[in-house]
Amino acid sequence: MTASEDQLKDLAVRGLDxxxxxxxxxxxxxxxxxxxxxxxxxxxxxxxxxxLVQETLLAIHNQRHTFDSAQPLTPxxxxxxxxxxxxxxxxxxRENLTLEPLDGxxxxxxxxxxxxxxxxxxxxxxxxxxxxxxxxxxxxxxxxGLSVVEAARLTGMSESAVKVAVHRGLKALAAMIRDAx
Amino acid sequence: xxTDELARLLATGVERVDRRAPLRRAGIAVALGVLLxxxxxxGWLGVRTTLGEDAGAPMLWVKFAFVAWLAAAGAxxxxxxxxxxxxxxxxxxxxxAPVLGMWVLAGIVLAGADAPERATLLLGQTWSTCxxxxxxxxxxxxxAALWGMRGxxxxxxxxxxxxxxxxxGAVGAFVYxxxxxxxxxPFLGLWYVLGMLVPAALGALVGPRVLRW
Numbered sequence: 001m002t003a004s005e006d007q008l009k010d011l012a013v014r015g016l017d018x019x020x021x022x023x024x025x026x027x028x029x030x031x032x033x034x035x036x037x038x039x040x041x042x043x044x045x046x047x048x049x050x051x052l053v054q055e056t057l058l059a060i061h062n063q064r065h066t067f068d069s070a071q072p073l074t075p076x077x078x079x080x081x082x083x084x085x086x087x088x089x090x091x092x093x094r095e096n097l098t099l100e101p102l103d104g105x106x107x108x109x110x111x112x113x114x115x116x117x118x119x120x121x122x123x124x125x126x127x128x129x130x131x132x133x134x135x136x137x138x139x140x141x142x143x144x145g146l147s148v149v150e151a152a153r154l155t156g157m158s159e160s161a162v163k164v165a166v167h168r169g170l171k172a173l174a175a176m177i178r179d180a181x
Numbered sequence: 182x183x184t185d186e187l188a189r190l191l192a193t194g195v196e197r198v199d200r201r202a203p204l205r206r207a208g209i210a211v212a213l214g215v216l217l218x219x220x221x222x223x224g225w226l227g228v229r230t231t232l233g234e235d236a237g238a239p240m241l242w243v244k245f246a247f248v249a250w251l252a253a254a255g256a257x258x259x260x261x262x263x264x265x266x267x268x269x270x271x272x273x274x275x276x277x278a279p280v281l282g283m284w285v286l287a288g289i290v291l292a293g294a295d296a297p298e299r300a301t302l303l304l305g306q307t308w309s310t311c312x313x314x315x316x317x318x319x320x321x322x323x324x325a326a327l328w329g330m331r332g333x334x335x336x337x338x339x340x341x342x343x344x345x346x347x348x349x350g351a352v353g354a355f356v357y358x359x360x361x362x363x364x365x366x367p368f369l370g371l372w373y374v375l376g377m378l379v380p381a382a383l384g385a386l387v388g389p390r391v392l393r394w
Binding site: 015016017018020021023024027028031035050053054057058059061062063064065066067068069071074075076077078079080082083116118119122123124127141142143145146147148163166170171174175178 | 182183184185187188189190191192193194195196197198199200202203263264265266267268333334336393394
């Protein structure tokens with residue numbers, strides 16, 4: 001295993017255990033590697049790369065409970081990135097993008113690219129389109145960084161309802177991206 | 182929104198993630214599905230009254246072991262397909278082994294039988310209802326297994342649906358075995374396998390639609 005696997009997995013596992021600082025570093029490192037991976041995969045559509053980096057990052061966050069820390073991180077990330085890439089090709093099949101072979105290599109974490117382009121799709125706008133009872137908890141907890149207790153007080157929801165709304169809202173966000181043509 | 186802002190947003194306020202939750206959800210769902218299939222069997226077909234008389238017949242135990250093995254192997258395959266990037270390892274072999282074993286047994290039985298007997302060994306008394314009954318009994322388990330699968334993140338949706346269906350079919354066959362009077366290996370190797378393949382095909386068909394994320 002490469003050093004990136006060990007370092008990233010350590011950050012990921014600490015993040016899954018609730019260490020927000022480690023989790024943030026994991027996501028930043030991961031996005032650089034996903035960007036390099038996707039740039040190689042989409043040589044004919046560089047303008048799509050950043051959108052797909054964000055979509056994959058959101059998917060990885062939403063599915064982070066399916067990571068088994070007894071397993072290596074790379075195949076898990078690769079499978080999710082590949083799944084979202086295939087989904088992307090399916091959406092854009094009309095445009096006849098060249099589909100590079102996707103199997104047989106597990107190099108999605110090997111190189112990093114921190115040179116982020118501007119995303120074409122604005123997730124902030126999609127966030128605004130969520131129903132209020134999902135949007136407000138996300139704004140309070142995830143954007144403004146308030147505690148769940150404060151968010152519960154501000155929304156009049158229970159604490160567990162706030163957590164569920166954040167979780168469902170981020171999944172709904174991913175579904176909006178997925179179903180957009 | 183820039184990607185760094187997204188990373189910041191996603192990381193803000195995260196708590197410890199319960200990584201056993203999807204397995205628990207799947208377990209509860211499947212338990213409910215099995216109860217429902219059992220209730221359906223008891224109310225609709227009923228447990229065969231002569232079941233106890235066959236307790237001495239080795240084939241009764243072979244039959245139960247056959248479907249129980251398939252259910253276990255189906256569950257292992259489905260759980261592998263439920264998580265991104267997990268290799269299936271020996272699950273396909275574990276699924277194929279009992280079927281091949283049953284076919285070998287069926288071949289031996291058929292080879293040793295007289296020609297007129299062979300049709301009876303293959304068709305039994307109930308060939309026309311067996312696959313249908315197994316498929317029907319497996320439906321609640323299939324629904325439960327797919328719902329459980331949705332708590333994970335399968336990346337090969339038709340395969341994940343198919344494995345869920347195979348598991349559901351084997352559980353349906355296990356439940357049905359309490360009603361079914363057939364004990365001949367040729368019958369089990371043909372009609373039981375067909376019955377289990379119905380929910381497997383159904384799962385593979387609906388998987389890409391219901392399991393998408």
